[in-house]
Amino acid sequence: MKRIVSASLGSSKRNHKVEVNLLGEDLTIERIGTDGDFDKAKEMLRQLDGNVDAIGLGGIDLYLVADGKKYIIRDAQKLRSVVKTTPVVDGSGLKDTLEREVVRYLANDAKLPLAQKKILMVSAVDRFGMAEALHELGCEILFGDLIFGLNLPIPIHTMGSFKVLAKMILPVVTKMPFKILYPTGSKQEKEPSESYAKHYRESDVIAGDYLFIRKYMPKDMRGKWILTNTTTKQDVDDLRERGVELLITTTPVFEGRSFGTNVLEAALLSLLGKKWEEVTPQDYLDILKKLNYIPRIEKLN
Known part of the structure; x- marks a missing residue:
């Protein structure tokens, strides 16, 4: 075995x-x-x-x-x-292949109207394949990389602006202690802050890494769709209580749990x-x- x-x-x-x-x-x-x-x-x-x-x-x-x-x-x-x-x-090998195909499957086979939705992409540098596939569909995307990665209240509204900014800051950001960029350990269990609830309210679909999604997730998520990867049973129960309408996970579910x-x-x-x-x-x-x-x-x- x-x-x-x-x-x-x-x-x-x-x-x-x-x-x-x-x-x-x-x-x-x-x-x-x-x-x-x-x-x-x-x-x-x-x-x-x-x-x-x-x-x-x-x-x-x-x-x-x-x-x-x-x-x-x-x-x-x-x-x-x-x-x-x-x-x-x-x-990263799967993020750039599987997640591109997932977006295409959702639009072409599952017939989900993603192209008509407003997307909050919590971190495109983490899931560039997903972000690019959504962009190719013609989705209106808010790139939240500065918000969710660095807690800077600066939304990015175009793929062009995102690419320019990414090339400027990634050489610096990747040398920073990782715990500054992403919740690790007990930080993953903290109650979400609602500092950026406005961006959730104004979006139809919240896409990307689940812990980034959860980081600022408001209590009221009625009617929202979540496009993500790793969720536990407790995560799913929490999303249901918040009113999330649809949960889409890009990785298989084994015994009620999707792995990363x-x-x-x-x-x-x-x-x-x-x-x-x-x-x-x-x-x-x-x-x-x-x-x-x-x-x-x-x-x-």
């Missing part, structure tokens, strides 16, 4: 473990949080190295992307450098039997097709 583990900087309260069979292969898939403790994450990675089939790096990105250019996050590179033999992925893209990419990499450097976007698309994968669309209210 193959073993896939996500070593996450996130809260240990979101830990989960399942056994699944994918394309005839038995896998155990596990997510282990380190509550924002970098030293603990490093030690776990050392212990996993050589003892599992693939590692997902959770709660942090190796890269942020804008307009085809990757910017390495310094703290993530420090974590990755600990692992010497086992493949390590952060989900880093976990799914690690699992697919183990099935492909290739080195990470050799895997192409088409490889991911082909194996997802074999798995008959479609996004989960759940009506909550």
Whole structure:
């Protein structure tokens, strides 16, 4: 049986473990949080190295992307450098392939009227594939990268402005301590602030990383759609109570829980039997097709 583990900087309260069979292969898939403790994450990675089939790096990105250019996050590179033999992925390969296809599927196959919706994209540098696919549909997008990443009350309203700004700030931002940019550990459990509730009210669809979405999510989310990745049963219950109409998750649900893209990419990499450097976007698309994968669309209210 193959073993896939996500070593996450996130809260240990979101830990989960399942056994699944994918394309005839038995896998155990596990997510282990380190509550924002970098030293603990490093030690776990050392212990996993050589003892599992693939590692997902959770709660942090190796890269942020804008307009085809990757910017390495310094703290993530420090974590990755600990692992010497086992493949390590952060989900970026799937974000740029799977999530583009998910948007196209929702518009063309599921017939959801996304092009007519106002989209709040909480962080496009984290999910550039999703953002670009929504842009190609003709959606009206508010890019929230400065708001959700740096708590700067500056919405960005065009793809052109986003790309220019990203090229200016990403070389600096990626060298900052990651905990400044993204909620880790117990910060993931804080009650959301409503500082930017206005942007939620003025949008029909809130898209992107779930913890970024939750960061400023108001209590009243009646009629809103959420397009995201990782949600627990508690997250789903919370969204239902807030009045969210539709929840769309881009990664498969195992035992009531959708795992992050880093976990799914690690699992697919183990099935492909290739080195990470050799895997192409088409490889991911082909194996997802074999798995008959479609996004989960759940009506909550």
